[in-house]
Amino acid sequence: MKHILKLHVNGEDFEIFTEMNKTLLEVLREDLGFTGTKRGCDLGACGACTVLIDGKPYLSCLTLAIAVQGKKIVTIEGLAREGKLHPLQKAFIEKGAIQCGFCTPGMILTAKAFLDEHPYPSEEETKRAISGNICRCTGYVKIVEAILSVNENQ
Amino acid sequence: MRLPKFEYLEPRSLKKASEALTADPKGTFLLAGGTDLLVNMKHGVIQPKRLINLKAIPHLNYITEGKDGLRIGALTTLHDLASSTLVQDKYPVLGQCALEVAAYTHQVMGTLGGNLCQENRCRYYNQSVFWRSARAPCYKVGGEICHVVRKSKECHSTYRGDMAPVLIAMDAKVKLVGWMGNRTIPLKRLYTQIGKKPLSLRKGEILKEIFIPSPSGQTLYLKWRLRGTLEFPMVSLALHLEKNGEGNIDRAKVILSGLGTGPLEAFEIEKMLKGVSLDDGVIEKISNQMVKEISPMRTSIASPNYQRKMAGILLRQGLEKFKS
């Protein structure tokens, strides 16, 4: 059954006519074209589809789009502001924390939510926070380095 | 994997939700965090006609402390639980336990109520439609066989929740709201120990609140899994001990997860612990008893033999922590 879905994504309001049983991941990728959100396992066990909802990290593959109407959704496309990269994006790029890039959007958004809650985390806390985001390329070393570097000099 | 089609409801109150649930109890499912439910829907092991989104109901996300204990709204997320300074200060084991559930995102999405009401798991059940098509349907999906124990007359699916053992060990009670009225039962009675239908909820009943009496004694939670995150427990153990002035144990609670069709209470161990003072000999003897008291089935990739050994080891570790 189709319905009118109203979503607030990356600072914009969207109104679309779509199936009721769609996950947020499907709506973001297929209806709204935010393909930066990745589908890695579709069952909540890899973290590639992570987006921010009201600032918290959600698995969009296990979130009903209909259930997050009226909430503030941020995807990787909405993280840079006025053409300026978020410090985490900058750190990931410069530290070599990106290889194939498939886990990157989910990883960065998870890290963003985490740093917002814990601006000066330990290495162990950082590893725990991103432990639901699987990366097969980097061995996580440079990812952890990048996250820890963001608030290092402040 | 797409979700099957369903009707979606956002009632504004629990009463309305309960009414909707009562109208079609078999076809209606409650949605809280969704981390368990949506996976089961994608796997096609449940096919709800209707989903009721409880997260849309206001005032079910709270943590308050009264004279007699702590009240937690069923829709409180595991993340909120772990982040609560009240919990961290007075009921630290609850926060620690919440952090053991899956990973960060699951804790943000998942609710305490949802965690307590999560479905039982089995390696033959938590699989896709394609995967299961290689075998006859099992009891859990309405079939006539158990693939774990071939000659069994019943389903051996296993309870693998993290929060329930700790809360049962702390004598938590749960408030259930139904169209017939409310009732409060000890949390342990929420679990039927029946694989096919693990929860004792009556028609239209919804878990509203978890009550934890003011702590007496100490509680800890030990979880065993291959990796340090994501996974359900291969085996986990909540241990609650109350000691008297002489250091002897007055009261002991030992609750396990991952070993049976519901959270498992180790009665023999509890009996053995009563009245003793923890020394190396006692700990040795009692933890060796654990192996004899449990009989897990091969419902996950962990071997039952190893699970039994680990249950004993976790108990030993727990008791040793309390010794000092």
Place this chain on the structure above:
Amino acid sequence: MDKLNVVGKREVMLDAWEKATGQARFTDDLSFPGMLFGKILRSPYAHAKILQVDLTQALNVPGVKDAITGRDIPKKMYGIVPMAKDEYALAIEKVRYIGDEVAAVVATSVEAAEEAILKIRVDYEELPAVFDPFEAMRPGAPILHSNVPNNVSASIRKEFGNVARAFSESDVVYEDTFETQPVNHSPLEPQAALAIVDLSGKVTLWSSTQIPFFLRRNLATTLDIPESKVRVIKPKVGGGFGQKIDLYAKDFCAAFFAMRTGKPVKFVYEREEVFTSTRQRHPMHIQLKTGMKKDGTLLAQQFKVVADGGAYNSTAPLMITLACYFIMLPYRLENLLFEGYHVYTNKPVGGAMRGHGIPQVRFAVETQLDMIAEKMGIDPLELRLKNAFLAGEPHPGKLLVQSCGFSDTLVKAAEGIEWKEKRGKLPFGRGVGLAGASFPSGVSNMSHISSGAIVKIERDGAVTLLTGAADIGQGAETVISQIVAEELGVTLEDIRITAADTEITPLDPGTFGSGVTLRAGNAAKMAALAAKEKLFEAVAEKMEVHSKDLEAKNRRIYMKDQPEKGMSLIEAIKIYQYSDRPMPIIGRGSYLPPAKEPTTLLKEDGNFSPAYSFMTQAAEVEVDTQTGKIKVLKMVASHDCGRAINPMLVEGQLEGSVVGGMGQALYEDVITDKGEVVNPSFLDYGIPTAMEVPSIVSIEVETNDPEGPFGAKESGEGTQLAPAPAIVNAIYDAIGVRFKTLPVTPEKVLEALWKK
């Protein structure tokens, strides 16, 4: 060597910005108007005859546009190794494993396609299945492929030197058996393909592939159309590790349905399909006999390797050849007898995975070396150093090793892990271990052996680079661009790269056998040089000097010995134009590695690869003796990569590969129950998470290989050969228990400790 400006620098990956902002487009991110979505019906039987397939009900599902079975497709087999083709894009007469492709549908939505798949009725006649390679080899066992009556689809028996004599001359002979498990590559991006067909009938396929040119060839074969009617484009690829070298049903089906319907068609695999129906590292059973002199000189080794190949060949003959040849390196071993068998079973299919046949045998060799060292009272490090191969030594298999830093990698890894201070000296439960290995820098990929490149210098000084190399996340495009920038004396920002499009870019074997940097890098370097020489000719004429006296650096062309005499690149380009020389300034490069096609080595001897990398992994572990849980505390990866074109990317390669190797050692195992994968998910299959990661030290040993571009060789793939034995050796140092099967789970440790 001269001072280098771009090569050797920690340059940021060219597409990192796109990937960090969500702009990077992977196959599943692409779409076309009117696109159809496909799904594949797979076999629930491990072995069965397909009697009948009824598509009627599936075709009746609203939105479904087309459906096919194996009987609708050209009867053309495909395979990555031409001599070992044994697979149809969809099964035609029978299915051979749970997950084998039976039928496919396309529909206007994924939902409709998923629904339709469930409505296909298939009548099977179940056949006896075999799940164990040894049982499969016995007379009377179920036969998977009628042309292979003993189920041994590839085998190798090679002897170098005189093994019998060498054993009789040995002072000590040791014999052990080892076993390794199936491992899934688990790239984060599931396999995907998208095809369109134009009015001329040409198919364009976007695919998550590592080797676009070979995919084009296999696709043309299976579609039964000329190769010129197929264009393969590789968008961003979310990791491969060897799993994306094969053609899959999704590639064929996307193209075939696009041809049938005239619509764009997309197929994307579920994670479960990646586990059940793509490829995995071959589980192996390895018998190993080693003869040695009292002083620790390695005299002879004899192997019998049985690889469980699953239902199809994939790379079988190549895999078994690699396993054989890379036993000999990194050590001096004059006498080797290797017997290897690739055996069909009704299980998921083995294929190339990071190390390709070698991690398994290295686990056996490196573990046994430690066992021997202990019995003989020799330090395992000394034993390895004593037998370490040296550059330029004659090799019994005629491998031409021009650079070799193996001894250096041993010494540096040992220092990094504090070998002298720690080995045998840590408290019970803590230990260190190390292991060595060698890997080719480029395995020739059958008919696609050489790499090509085109470099064009534009009027404004920008450089356009066309390469066939397939970047799958390792940074190939960045590294090749660095090579070109260095050769032309420009900066990395000046390079614009177009890669991996079979219609536009020159032929390349793809990301396969660790040859990208060396092969495609050399081709690009040659192309850059050719373009530069054209420019030099015009400049030399104008300056009235010899072009061999010119040099290009920092966007300038000048006299080598009088750097102030020269001009900017822009001026040089102007001079070129006004001297009535033909524009554009194009250089072409084509590099054919001086090596043999590997499957020819099944029968004859010869050089395997243009260069060989060498590496040592060292590990420090902590074993919880109460629970059996192993924590890797530290890994040191020292790697002779010739020269690191980009040290930051090399480190990234080493770190990722080490963690993958750690997964193989401790956590990962594709478990099957009567041929069905029990754990086809990231929840139950133990890929290491950030929680498991130890501190990792990467050490680059530079040997400046004469064949490699700017001296570069392989890095990253060979790195995964030795973490498992290093960790297993460290476990022995920690608790005195020797493990000969992988993975070493807490359960196995606990059992061993209780027995002790």
